[in-house]
Amino acid sequence: MMLAYAAVVAALLSGAVAMAADRFPPALRIGSFSLLGVSGAAALGAGILALLSDSRSRAQLPFGLPWLSWHLRLDPLSGLFMAMVGISVIAVSLYGPGYVREFERGVHTPHHAPSDGAPQPAVHHSLAALGLFTGLFVAGMLAVLLADDAFVFMIAWEIMSVSSYLLVVYQHHNSTSRQAAFIYLLLAHAGALVILLAFGVLAGSAGSFTFAAMRTAHLSPVWASVAFALALIGFGMKAGIVPLHVWLPEAHPAAPSHISALMSGVMIKVAIYGLIRFVFDLLGTPQWSWGLATLTIGTATALLAVLYAVQQNDFKRLLAYSSVENVGIIFMGLGLGMIFIATGHPTIGAVALLAALYHCLNHSVFKTLLFLGAGAVLYRTHERDLDRLGGLIRRMPHTALFMLIGCLAISGLPPLNGFVSEWLTLQAALQVSVLSSGVLRSIIPVAAALLALTTAIVTATFVKAYGVAFLGQARTRHVAHAREVSIGMRAAMALLALLCVALGVVPTLVIRLINPVTRNLLHLGPAGATVRGWLWLTPVSPHVASYSAPLVVAAMASTLLLAYVLLHLRRRATRRSQPWDCGFGGLNARMQYTSTAFSQPLRRVFAPVWRTEEQVSLPAGSADQASGMRHQLHITDWSWPALYQPVGHLVLVAARRVGRIQTGSIRVYLAYSFFTLLLLLWLIT
Amino acid sequence: MVDNLNAWLDSALQTLLFIAGAPLLAGWIKRLKCHLQNRAAPSLFQPYRDLVKLFAKDVVLAEHASWLFRAAPYIVFGAMVLSAAVVPLVAVPLPASAIADVIVLAGFFALARFFQALAGMDIGTAFGGMGASREMTVASLAEPAMLMAVFTLTMTASTTNLSIAIRHILAAGLVLRPSFLFALLSLAMVTVAETGHIPVDNPATHLELTMLHEAMVLEYSARHLALMEWASMIKLMIYAVLISNIFLPWGIASRFTVAAITVGTLAVTAKLALLSVLLALWETVLAKMRLFRVPQFLGFAFLLALLGVLTHVILETAV
Known part of the structure; x- marks a missing residue:
């Protein structure tokens, strides 16, 4: 608990120190980011301690409303998410000092506005604002995880939302950034309102805002379902479920890259934490229909988002859409968990929940890595458009290697970490035959099929992204002269890449660490996923399914080594020559x-x-078909015209109607106040 | 423990047999096709000769080739060898199957494909990118279809471990399962698509319009090419063995006696030989499809596989 406090305080301090950055730039680079690193390390430590000790520590702080002091609590569930925040924040604090040099110099704005090719004027960005809001943002996320009453939760949630809005709008000279940030602010508040209502339903029956009271409250099934639906919409909006995802691919890429990494890597997870806390912890036993709804939404989200992702040409937008897709996979795990728990199969439910939590952890690692990598490319080339990149594997070899690991991990390929969680999700889905409901028995296999389809398209997406950006030849001149990034930025990516490998190769150790979370939520005995020792991952039983990542790696390594040695027994010359150009000559980029x-x-x-x-089209007058x-x-995205434009239109119309009562005369307004007061008095008494 | 050791030894031997036998299967199919199409057939061992020739040659690399291009053949080959190691060939208690189940098998295929596609894009020629793009499109439909088809088996046996699942089917005896029919059809269609056969791909031509697989490996030479080619032969063999051992597991050895293993080897050889005849016939009577018809073909396979799973869930499980 002390470590958790330290994390929050260090994050706040890092924001405070950054205030001096406008006068004295190194304050941000040295002071602020190292404090942020301390905060991350403390959060990671607190999280891992909470997981290892499997204990709950509570505290009450004498702040807040007179009748409601702040309740805080650190249990394994918050510990796990705290560790995720910690990992990403550590990476960002290593990466940040190098990356913000760009803003410090104030020479470039990353020009991605597609229409104007004109050189943009040098713009100065306030470093103080960047550092301050980063600190607040991290502190807000950590506080959400610590909250043990709805009041603290909502305050921390708002700090997180508003400070991240201010970070999205950071490059406000760019109109697309401004627009993205506005949509984000709008939807974040709509979401927060819905979450508030969901807490309201619970608090109404519990009679108190503390989570402890909500846990013991008994809701009628209808009210429980209402609360669930509100929570799903509210948290889902932040997490980016389809069709509430539109803000995400706009807002996440608009922020500076290390902030995009935090938003996509961690903030989404905080929303998922909220949903898990609300549904599995506060609401009590879930109903199977909730699980079905979550599963359906998750499947649709995963598939649609990956289909949007594969068509993106903007590196960071592609990554943002892929975050939506991963949220879909996590929701599928959660939905399966709810279904199995509600139908009385808690051990299988635990596997599904474990899969979802594992995927949260994995996604926070590899998505942070990928965003940092995309940021490194952006930093050196000032390009986000894939079609203008190319050949970076030769110019930025280390970044390319780390990104390759990230792409392999996110594509769910063995033996890296993304595969483990997808494997667990599929294993949970395959246990469908224990269910007795015919509907569920036929829907879950369809969901599993769509998950397989999603994974396959994800692979295509990242082959495209990696192949076009890093392989081949440079498509523009400044890309051809790109240089490798600073050592700090590379260290951050190396750390995350190493974690991707580690989380994939020793899944059993990770699962042992996560196990207390599912055990506490579902009140189960020790899970059997690791019964055959650390070498074997056996989610249901060794007979049903097993996967041994360490052996896979060992076998793979020995095969590769053997093949390599056998083929290099005799030293032979390797000649370089022109690639095949069909005899026409002059291949170009x-x-x-x-x-x-x-x-x-x-x-x-x-x-x-x-x-x-x-x-x-062929412009008139150009005779040359090939070049003209x-x-x-x-x-x-279809969801714009189908969902948002009608709503936006309605709001405008309603606003115009309401606008009629605005006369501009103060007497009329005083009359409004008076009558409202009367009405309220009448209502209360 | 001795028994255990025996089983692992057998596992290793089976893998070696698998890898060594793959070119033979490829040669046999080629020979059959030639005979069916009234052409002079090469020897059964021609693929071995090709591999030996390629292994002996010096490598010629394209100018811009990066380390990824040179590493890819080893990774692709390694992934295929690992896949071969977990598929039971002649005997069933295959301890290696516990290392990686069918989902991991699909993962290995995806890993190999990932590197193959990246290697295709590494040189920066239009051919490589085209091959990679088409391969990934085809695979994104074929891979889920393959997984779904195999899920029918795994749900029937309620395990994803291939060795245990095949034993389960063997023990159940001859039971007519409608779901298996769907799964078989679907898996056969996926096999054709994934291993580059007509009507999806035709590796025998080097024509831009028809190339899928070949376009990605166009820049490879010598040992790199040999590894790539060998890997794709192993892949064909894996699919063929999956089909024959899942749907017709009879004859496979379930004890480690000389007699049982001999019978197992003969049985699997006969099954593969027969399957090859079907494949050769299929390739002879059908024409290559337009690329944009392929998604329909694979979509059909995917739906068939899904139907298989649903049939199993609805009809064949006792509630």
Whole structure:
């Protein structure tokens, strides 16, 4: 608990120190980021201690409202998420000092506004604002995890939301950033309102705002379902479930890259923490229909988001969509968990829940890594557009290696970490035959099939992203002259890449660490996922399924080594020559497949999913067919026109109606106040 | 313990047999096809000769090739060898199956494909990118179909461990399961797509419009090419063995006696030989499909597999 306090305080201090950064830039680089690192390390320590000791520590702080002091609590569930925040924050604190040099110099704004190619004027960004809000943001996230009453929870939640809004709008000279931030602010508050209502339903029957009282409250099934639905919408909005995800691919890429990493890597997890805390801990035993709803939403989210992701040409947008997709996979795990628990199979439910938690951890590691890597590319090349990158594996070899590990991990390939959690999710789904309901028995296999489809398309997405950005030849001149990034930035990525490997190779140790969480939530005995020792991962029983990542790695390594040695017994010359150019000669970088071209077959296969506007035109007067042709392609999300524009329109119309009562005369307003007061008095008495 | 050791030894031997036998299967299919198409057939051992020739040659690399391009053949080959190690070939209690179940098997295939596609994009020619793009499109539909088809088996046997699942089916005897019919059809269609056969791909041509797999390995030479080629032969063999040992497991050895293993080897050889005849016939009577018809073909396979799983869940499990 002391460590957790230390983490929050260090994060706040790091914000405070950064205030001096405008006058004295090293304050941010040295003071603020090292304090942030301390905060991350303390959070990681607190989290791991809470997991290891499997204990709950509570505290009451004499702040807040007179009748409600602040309740804090650190249990294994918050410990796990705290550890995730800690890992990402440590990486960011290593990465930040190098990355913010760009803002310090104030020479460039990362120009990604597609339309204007004109050089943009040098813009100065306030370093103090960046550091202050980063500190507040981290402190807010940690406080959400510690909260043990709805009041603290909501305050911390708002600090987290508002400070992250201010970070998204940080590059406010860019109109797309401003717009993205506004949408984010709007939806974050709509979401917070819904969460508040959900807590209201619980508090109404518990008679108190503390989580302890809510745990013991008994709700009628209908009210419980209402509370669940509100929580699902509220937390889901923050986590980015389809169709409430639209803000996410706008807002996450707009922030500076290390903030994008924190938002995508960790803030989404805080929302998922909220949902798990609310549903599994506070609401009591879930109903199977909730599980079905969560599973359906999760499946739809995963599949649609990955289909959007594969069509993105902007590196950071692609990553943001992929975050939505991973949230979908986590929701599938949670949904399966609810279904199995509600139907009286808590051990299988525990496997599903474990899969979801494991995937949270994995995603926080590899998504932070990928965003930091995309940030490194952005830092050196000032390009986010995949179609303008290329060949970076030769210019930035270390970054390329770490990104390769990140891409392998997120694609769910053995023996890295993404695979383990997807494997566990599938294993849970395959236990469907224990259920007696025919509906569930036929829906869960369909969900599993769609999960398999999702994973396959994720692989295609990251082959595209990695292949186009890092392989081949540079498509623009400044990309061809990119340099490797600073040692601190590389260290951050190396740390995360190492974690990706470690979490994948020794899943049993990780699961032992996570086990107290599911045990406490479901009141189960020790789980059997590791009964055959650390070498074997056996989620249900050794007979049903087993996976041994250490042996896979060992076998793989020995095969590779053997093949390599056998083939290099005799030293032979390796000659370099021109690649095959069909005899035409003069291969150049523009002849490569682009990101748009790569995803074209998938665009045709799943055509109805996107709103595609494609135009091929030949400007009049140009006789040369080959060089005069113009091709335009716009791909947009259906959820905009289908859901948001009508709502936005309605709000505008309503606002205009309401606007009529605004006369501008103070007497009329005083009359309004008076009558409202009367009405309220009448209502109360 | 001695028994255990025996089983692991047997596991290693089976893997070696698997790897060594894969070119033979490829040669046999090629020979059959030639005979069916009235062409002069190469020797049964031609694939071995090709591999030996390639292994002996010096490597020619493209100018911009990075380390990833050179590492990819080893990783692809390694992933295929590991996959081969977990699929029971002649005897069933295969301890290696516990290391990696069918989902991991699909993961290995995906890993190999990932590196193959990246290697295709590494040089920066249009061919490589085109091959990678098409391969990933085809795979993104074929992989889930394959997983679903195998899930029918794993749900029937309620285990994802291939060795245990096959033993379960062997013990159950000859039971007519409608779900297996769907799964078999689907797996057969996926096999054709994933191993580069007509109507999805035709590795025999080097024509831009028809290339999938070949386009990615176009820049490879010598030992790198040999490893890539060998890996794809092993993949074909894995699919063929999966089909024959899941749906017709009879004859597979369930004890480690010389007699049982001899019978097992003969049985699997006969099954594979027969399956190859079907594949050769199929390749002879069908024409190559347009690339954009392939998703329909694979979508059909995916739906068949899903139907298989649903049939199993609804019809074949006692509530």
